[in-house]
Structure formats: C-alpha cells, structure tokens
Amino acid sequence: MFDLPSILRAPELLDKALGRSAKATAKGRDRAERTRNLAVAKVQTAGHTIESTLHGYVKAFPTLDRLPPFYRELVDILVDRDRLRKHLGAVDWAAGKAKELTREYARRIGRAPVQELPALRKEAFGRLSPVVRQVAGDLDGLVEARIALRKVPSLDPELPTIVVAGYPNVGKSALVRAVSTGKPKVAAYPFTTQGVTVGHFERGYQRFQILDTPGLLDRPMEKRNRIERQAIAALRYLATAVLFLLDPSETCGFPLDDQRRLLTSVEATFPDVPLVVLENKSDLGGPAAGHLRGSALTGDGLAELMGILAEKATSRGPGGAPRPGGPSRPSPSSAGRAL
Numbered sequence: 001m002f003d004l005p006s007i008l009r010a011p012e013l014l015d016k017a018l019g020r021s022a023k024a025t026a027k028g029r030d031r032a033e034r035t036r037n038l039a040v041a042k043v044q045t046a047g048h049t050i051e052s053t054l055h056g057y058v059k060a061f062p063t064l065d066r067l068p069p070f071y072r073e074l075v076d077i078l079v080d081r082d083r084l085r086k087h088l089g090a091v092d093w094a095a096g097k098a099k100e101l102t103r104e105y106a107r108r109i110g111r112a113p114v115q116e117l118p119a120l121r122k123e124a125f126g127r128l129s130p131v132v133r134q135v136a137g138d139l140d141g142l143v144e145a146r147i148a149l150r151k152v153p154s155l156d157p158e159l160p161t162i163v164v165a166g167y168p169n170v171g172k173s174a175l176v177r178a179v180s181t182g183k184p185k186v187a188a189y190p191f192t193t194q195g196v197t198v199g200h201f202e203r204g205y206q207r208f209q210i211l212d213t214p215g216l217l218d219r220p221m222e223k224r225n226r227i228e229r230q231a232i233a234a235l236r237y238l239a240t241a242v243l244f245l246l247d248p249s250e251t252c253g254f255p256l257d258d259q260r261r262l263l264t265s266v267e268a269t270f271p272d273v274p275l276v277v278l279e280n281k282s283d284l285g286g287p288a289a290g291h292l293r294g295s296a297l298t299g300d301g302l303a304e305l306m307g308i309l310a311e312k313a314t315s316r317g318p319g320g321a322p323r324p325g326g327p328s329r330p331s332p333s334s335a336g337r338a339l
C-alpha cells in the first residue's frame, strides 16, 4: 500500500553525498575560475544530495493524519505515530539546514580568495556532516517504520467490501474463489501470518471487494489479544457487509453450536454492519439451520447469495455509516483520540 523508498541511514547518506561530490566537475575561463567553480560544485552536490534525499523521505511517508480510518487503525498497530511524526520533523529540519548551509558556503566560496577555497570546502563538509549525524536516530526510526508499514495491505477503502467470517474449513476460501472474477490475491495483514485474501466481483457497474481473513474472524473473540482486536477493529472501517459461513455438515470439525456462538460474537463485533449467513456445503446435506443455503463447491445458491450481499453492501457505507457523505461513525478503538 505504501510505496516507500528504501531509507539510507546517516553514514550511508554521507557516503552517497561525498561520492557524488567527488565526481563533480566544473568549467571556467582560467585555472583560478575552474578551481573556484569546482569548489562550489562539490559543496553544492553534497548539500543537494543530502537535502533532496531527506526531503524525499519526508514526502514519501504517507500523510498519516489524512489516511482513511481503516489505514489509520492499521498504521497505529504498526508504528507509534507520534514518534514517526517526530522523526519526520527532525529529518525535515536536517534537509532545510543542509540547504541553508549549502547556500551559505556556495556564496562564501564564490567570494573568497583562491588560497582559502580548500579550507572553506572542508569547513562546509565539516558542518554538513553533523547535521546528518544529528538525525541518525530519526533515520533509523524511518527505516524501522518502513519495514512495519509494508505489512499494510493494498485494499481499496472506497469499494463496498464484504468480509467473510466463520470457523476454519467451513469453506471461506472456496467461496471467495468461487465468486471472484479472476484469481483472489493475498495481501499482507498486520499480525496475521497468512495475510488476507482479496477477491473482486462486479454486479452491474458496481465493483465489490470480498475479503477472506484467515486467523481473524475464525475463532472466538474472547481469545483475542489487544493487537488482534485492533486488527479486527480496522476491518470495521472497511466492511460494508459481513458474510458468515456456517457448515451444518460439521465436516469442518466444529459442532454447529460452536459455530453459532462464533456467529453471535461476530455479530457483536460488527454491530452496525449488515450480516448475511450462508449455510455452506448444501451438497453434503445435513440438518438445515434456517438460513440461506448454498455450496461453494457446486455453485448452488451463490447467485442468490451475491445478489443479497451486493444489495446489503451498497445500502450503507463502511461500518454502517450512511453512504452518501453522511456523518462518520465513531471509531471503535480510537474514538476521540486526537490526531
């Protein structure tokens, strides 16, 4: 989701700046002018490299405060947003300082007597280096944040999204495969080893996202730690409908009573989101539990299911918010938290 450049740590950035500076060339009418222009060029190359690299980092990090709530919730699990903001502030300061020093020394070198140029050039580097070293810890922080933020999946928070829940082996993956146009893709998701599987389908002109979330909505909520709860909470911002799969054949290995308890708990987790229950594996027979029936394997009942889901998923915004620009719903876990 976040396309972040790789971040150089302080020594690497200084190496890069000095390396480029060493290759700088300059022209001039005579030897004295060439020497002066070369001194200016070396300082400017080093300074610009530092400045543009650091400014690039500041620009590349997502404007965290303007992220859609789904992403904000995930980013909060992964990085300490206040600390990241401080790191970015420090790096921004260093970029500005490098720019200022570069200007100052370019001007002084332009005016100084030729014999003073080598000393001035040295002095310029002597002042640029500590600026970079001063933000070494902040650059380390950015390196870490980048690694963490790569776990944020590429999902479209604007698309109506169906989140699939139910015990393992009830047929969630099979169903997502069966209804998706094209092959569902796996996206990283924080604190799940398997990531989420994202499929898409269309009805009329409307495109939908359907998500299989292994490890998240497939066992009782009581057993969740805080981080897992937050990973689930993020889904609330995304879900415009929840599809819960029951397996009355119990070939999944979980008694129907346990499955019903999970259903109740998922309902409580997504109180404002329309929920549709499908009794899957209808091809295996077994007792009916009073819901829509179908089979991810044979395709039976899926057309009707998708019609109902599409209708429910578009009637309201994510998390039950009224769809057309209505007031946003309070956040499940970060309500009132100042940005």
Ligand SMILES: Nc1nc2c(ncn2[C@@H]2O[C@H](COP(=O)(O)OP(=O)(O)O)[C@@H](O)[C@H]2O)c(=O)[nH]1
Pocket: 166, 167, 168, 169, 170, 171, 172, 173, 174, 175, 280, 281, 282, 283, 284, 294, 295, 296, 297, 298
């Ligand atoms: N007979 C039958 N088997 C199914 C059906 N849906 C899924 N399965 C099978 O149930 C097993 C678990 O399915 P899977 O999609 O991996 O379940 P998940 O763990 O909920 O994602 C697989 O062997 C599937 O082939 C169905 O409608 N009928």
Ligand SMILES: [Mg+2]
Pocket: 169, 172, 173, 174, 212, 214
């Ligand atoms: Mg699965």
